[in-house]
Amino acid sequence: MTKPTQPATAGVDAHQGHLKRALGTPSLALFGLVYMVPLTVFTTYGIVTETSGGRLPLSYVVTLVAMVFTALSYARMSAAFPLAGSAYTYTQKSFGAPTGFLAGWSLLLDYLFLPMINYLVIGIYLNAALPALPEWVIVLVAIGVVTVLNIVGIVSVARANFLIIAVQAIFIVTFVALALGETFGGGSVDLAAPFTGDGTATGLGPVLAGAAILCLSFLGFDAVSTLSEEAKDPRRGVPRAIMIATISAGLIFILLSYVGQLVYPSNEFADVDSGSLDVMVAAGGQFLNNFFTAAYVAGALGSALTSQASVARILYAMGRDGILPRKLFGHISPRFSTPVYAILVVSVVSLLAIVIDLATLASLISFGALVAFSAVNLSVIKHFFVDLRDRSRVALNLIAPGVGFLLTAWLWTSLSGMTLVLGLIWLAIGFVWLLVVTRGFRRSTPVLDLAE
Numbered sequence: 001m002t003k004p005t006q007p008a009t010a011g012v013d014a015h016q017g018h019l020k021r022a023l024g025t026p027s028l029a030l031f032g033l034v035y036m037v038p039l040t041v042f043t044t045y046g047i048v049t050e051t052s053g054g055r056l057p058l059s060y061v062v063t064l065v066a067m068v069f070t071a072l073s074y075a076r077m078s079a080a081f082p083l084a085g086s087a088y089t090y091t092q093k094s095f096g097a098p099t100g101f102l103a104g105w106s107l108l109l110d111y112l113f114l115p116m117i118n119y120l121v122i123g124i125y126l127n128a129a130l131p132a133l134p135e136w137v138i139v140l141v142a143i144g145v146v147t148v149l150n151i152v153g154i155v156s157v158a159r160a161n162f163l164i165i166a167v168q169a170i171f172i173v174t175f176v177a178l179a180l181g182e183t184f185g186g187g188s189v190d191l192a193a194p195f196t197g198d199g200t201a202t203g204l205g206p207v208l209a210g211a212a213i214l215c216l217s218f219l220g221f222d223a224v225s226t227l228s229e230e231a232k233d234p235r236r237g238v239p240r241a242i243m244i245a246t247i248s249a250g251l252i253f254i255l256l257s258y259v260g261q262l263v264y265p266s267n268e269f270a271d272v273d274s275g276s277l278d279v280m281v282a283a284g285g286q287f288l289n290n291f292f293t294a295a296y297v298a299g300a301l302g303s304a305l306t307s308q309a310s311v312a313r314i315l316y317a318m319g320r321d322g323i324l325p326r327k328l329f330g331h332i333s334p335r336f337s338t339p340v341y342a343i344l345v346v347s348v349v350s351l352l353a354i355v356i357d358l359a360t361l362a363s364l365i366s367f368g369a370l371v372a373f374s375a376v377n378l379s380v381i382k383h384f385f386v387d388l389r390d391r392s393r394v395a396l397n398l399i400a401p402g403v404g405f406l407l408t409a410w411l412w413t414s415l416s417g418m419t420l421v422l423g424l425i426w427l428a429i430g431f432v433w434l435l436v437v438t439r440g441f442r443r444s445t446p447v448l449d450l451a452e
Helices: 025-036 038-042 045-052 056-080 087-095 097-129 135-152 154-184 204-225 234-263 276-320 340-354 358-387 394-412 417-438
Strands: none
Touching (some): 038 234, 045 056, 056 234, 056 358, 056 394, 097 417, 154 276, 204 234, 204 276, 204 358, 276 340
16 A cells, blocks of 8 residues: 555554555455354344244344345445445545544444454353353453454454364354254154244244344444455455355354254243353254354454454544544554554453443444444445436445345334433434534544545
8 A cells, every 4th residue: 555645645654554455355255254253143042032932044034135235335335435444434435524423433333342242252151161260361361362363463364264264164064964963853843933933922023123133243244344455456355255245144144043943942041141052952962062162262253353353443444534533543553564552442442341241232233233234325325326426227326225224224223222222322422522523513524535
């Protein structure tokens, strides 16, 4: 990346390093897939199974349909603006700096909390396997390892992803084989049960409520867009990677949840937060339970790696624009070519994983994601259909993003009342900060002219 030569665009110290273009389409798609963690289906397995009345796969189908439309919007905007910043950048370019800030602020909610949810489940499952190790100790060690790997560089993260995804792939094949063997070896099976439910919750409402929570599972395609300035060919590679990661992960989620509910057709768990352990024991006994713990922890570690990398780059983009303190968040290490200070800030925030609970985290992450997704869908309409007046592709410029917006808004309103209250409080805090930065809108929101 060429150093800026004009002082007006050089919002960053000339002696600092710059993001390095090192990622091709396969690495970007893998980044997104690992970010989503194929085994993340088991993170909220018990919670959504109870919420939907035993229709977890159906909730995933609803979420996938909404996410495909939204992923298409991200793909289009990432090609139009191949820059770090994701929803923040796209909304800023389409609707202006203040609206872009609020979209980025919403995105921060799920990005800041996603590393936490990974550290939290790592602590839960490793503590279950090794009770002598306190959860808080495990969380601290995981945060330390992930922070070091992210500071060293994005290439080290990409390399670690290959090993992590391989372990999960082996587990998925093993789980499906054992679960199907157990299911069809025990007599008659109702193959439609995972979609019709167990009768504990009826109607479409519970399915939508579950689908709203499951949006956190699809944050990987959004994460891919944050690496545009580190992609070899951002205008083609990033859009392709976004669609590949979204569809692949969605199909995996549906398959695993379907097989899981066939082998364990119940929504009664010893502990709803770790309900997946009951499924593993039913499918393959203690062997599969241990294998699951190892694969799941590896996947959560990979997701922590990629999610911390992504949120650090969101903070970097906002710091570079001067909306957040530039010296702290807009800094790139000359030695590692990574936003070291932003990475460290994310690590400090992640310490909340020691005290926060899983259900609250999952809902808040989904709230932030859905707000950002809605903003990006609207950005496609504003940029292509309104600003560029491109009426030759109405399906792509208006209909598809319009459907994506309606679906994400629908899921957004399906979240719990408490989640909506907490999410709106977060947005209010962001609005207050925007007032402070702009001195009550008497000054324009600081924006740096981002060049590829």
